[in-house]
Amino acid sequence: MPKLKLPTKSPHIDMTPMVDLLSLLLTFFMLTTSFRPQEAALIDTPTSISEKQTPDKNVMTILIGKDDKIYFNIDNGRDTSTKVRANLLEEMGKRYNIAFTKEEIAKFSKLSSFGLNIKDLKKWINAESKDREAMEVGIPTDSTDNQLSWWVFNARLLNPDADVAIKGDAEASYKTVKKLLDMLQEKKVNKFALTTTLVKVDIKASDIK
């Protein structure tokens, strides 16, 4: 009696549709992605009902950490050819008599926010990215050595139409914020964008009796 042969199925699965789908997804994510900027400190922003989007480019951000440390960040302006960051570092170097090398300036223009005394900035630029966080102790803002105000001043000179955004932690004290606002107003910045997280609040006309 001949043995009944069961048709053996090939162990190969046709993966073409799967590959199709994956490549589609991959293309989508690659095109839509905008990398989350690496930030010096974890900042938990307060909530508001504002639906206005954060500007993409040409923005100067001042970050206030939970412990009232102040960080500063500026992007390269309208496009990378304006080289705001590189020029800013050069200007600040001149002011504080620190000579930054070409490599350091190039490296700095690719980095993000920083929060430390300019005297340590050279070390910070050359440090490994994992060591940088420990070095950030906040930009000095006391009246004897108000470095933040010089950063803002020079940034305003180089890029006068940059928006000023303040990204403060909900737990930061108002004292620090007030000092910052006063300083910015001295530099003729009267319009601020406070970074917040969207939380919807609905009130109806019937709520008012």
Add this chain to the structure above:
Amino acid sequence: MAEIIQEDSGHKKGGKRRPKKHSTHIDMTPMVDLMCLLITFFMLTTAFSKPKVMEIVMPEKKQDKDIAPVVEAKRTMNILLTDSSRIYYYIGIADPNKLPLPDLIKSDFSKDGIRKVLLEKNKKLFLSIDSLKQKVLKGEVNIPKDSIDGAIKKMKNADHSGPIVLIKSNDRSKYKNIVDIIDEMAICNIARYAIVDLSKTETKMLDSAPR
């Protein structure tokens, strides 16, 4: 290597060697692996919900010789903020030469706290803005979003009965409190508000206020 060659020669037994038929299937497993990895990477690094911003415009710093703008006392509502998210308000102007000083009324950030007070004061403007928004929502009026904002702005400018809110805070409050109170202004459609400094009288009032 050598072994393979030996084996090969062993199979050649004079007969015609047929070219081995290659399967049309390509093993896509490594490719799929790589793709999954890349997708995971992009999915995790991408930031979809961009943070929002709340815009505030501060009055320009006035010189000492400038005269402070005169505000109608009965329209003025002062909101004072202090530590542990405490919030007080009073109507009118606290003038040390005009005793008695207005009483501070305690409130809070909840739905029935300061929002209720603000809505009560700003009822007229809020209702007219709300009815416009409702009409747009129901499709009774068909106007683009930009002109809605413009129309609301016009309504706010034309309003002369709503409160003028002065937000004052001492150094002990948190950044969150300030943002929350500005947010309340946006929620209640307050047309006129400003963040100003505490006067000496108000500092004293705040210090002696009941907890």
